[in-house]
Amino acid sequence: MGIVNVTPDSFSDGGRFLDPAAALEHARRLIAEGADILDIGGESTRPGSAPTPEAEELRRVVPLIRAIRAESATPISIDTMKPAVAEAAMAAGATIWNDVTALGHAPTSLETAARLGCDVVLMHMRGAPATMQDDPVYEDVVAQVSAFLLARAEAAMAAGVARERILLDPGIGFGKTTAHNLLLLAHLDRLVALGFPVLLGASRKRFIEALARRPAAAGERLGGSIAAALAGAAAGCAIVRVHEVAATVQALETAAAIEDARPRD
Ligand code: HH2
Numbered sequence: 001m002g003i004v005n006v007t008p009d010s011f012s013d014g015g016r017f018l019d020p021a022a023a024l025e026h027a028r029r030l031i032a033e034g035a036d037i038l039d040i041g042g043e044s045t046r047p048g049s050a051p052t053p054e055a056e057e058l059r060r061v062v063p064l065i066r067a068i069r070a071e072s073a074t075p076i077s078i079d080t081m082k083p084a085v086a087e088a089a090m091a092a093g094a095t096i097w098n099d100v101t102a103l104g105h106a107p108t109s110l111e112t113a114a115r116l117g118c119d120v121v122l123m124h125m126r127g128a129p130a131t132m133q134d135d136p137v138y139e140d141v142v143a144q145v146s147a148f149l150l151a152r153a154e155a156a157m158a159a160g161v162a163r164e165r166i167l168l169d170p171g172i173g174f175g176k177t178t179a180h181n182l183l184l185l186a187h188l189d190r191l192v193a194l195g196f197p198v199l200l201g202a203s204r205k206r207f208i209e210a211l212a213r214r215p216a217a218a219g220e221r222l223g224g225s226i227a228a229a230l231a232g233a234a235a236g237c238a239i240v241r242v243h244e245v246a247a248t249v250q251a252l253e254t255a256a257a258i259e260d261a262r263p264r265d
Helices: 020-032 054-071 083-092 109-116 141-158 178-186 188-192 206-211 222-235 245-261
Strands: 002-005 038-041 076-079 096-099 119-123 166-169
Touching: 002 020, 020 038, 020 054, 038 054, 054 076, 054 083, 076 083, 083 096, 083 109, 096 109, 109 141, 119 141, 141 166, 141 178, 141 188, 178 188, 178 206, 178 222, 188 222, 206 222, 222 245
Parallel strands: 002 038, 038 076, 076 096, 096 119, 119 166
Antiparallel strands: none
């Protein structure tokens, strides 16, 4: 899944693709590099970010989705917490609702997802982006994130979302310390064992710099991003959400080929 952020303030590429022509060009490039899905976002969820008004978010994402759909069959995901934005995105040609609030932001989110019949990504976040990094504490982060995701999947199904439409995401960096992120990355197999496809979004996130021996600005975290993507693939994650598609695809292909060549007993 390649990321197209149409925002002025995303943590790693804010402002680069706010211009519609630049965003479309970026989407084309990610498809050419091997993205199987494009994730379009019009509201930044980086730590401390302010909410985006609905009309502005619609203005950023809907024409872009239409333009991509007019020239490509690559599946499109809309990264939004607003039901009205998800609905407009689906009408424009998206088929996946990626919601960092696990359909918990608006009272109508669950029923809207059920009515739209789209795939839904349910992500774990602690609190809201404005405050989520204020001293996050968990007793057992893997167990708590798993329990939360399972409860949200059950709520979605109770509202009428089909089981096979649901994907789960641990929400790396969303209300988590570096230690929490590492525990989640080391136990992705436990999330996969819940029985839903798992999406992993670790690309360019801050924990990579926290682990590095040298400072690494957001655009300098490709190595760590690939390491996390490979860990996700090895644990059975279905989708990795990344900024740098070409290098990630190459890494995944090489890792898969090495795995295939391993002796089996
Ligand atoms: N991370 C970000 C945004 N959306 N969605 C899912 N399902 N999983 C994630 O890990 C995830 C996400 C944050 O990254 P980015 O899109 O690069 O930045 P921003 O939120 O600042 O636009």
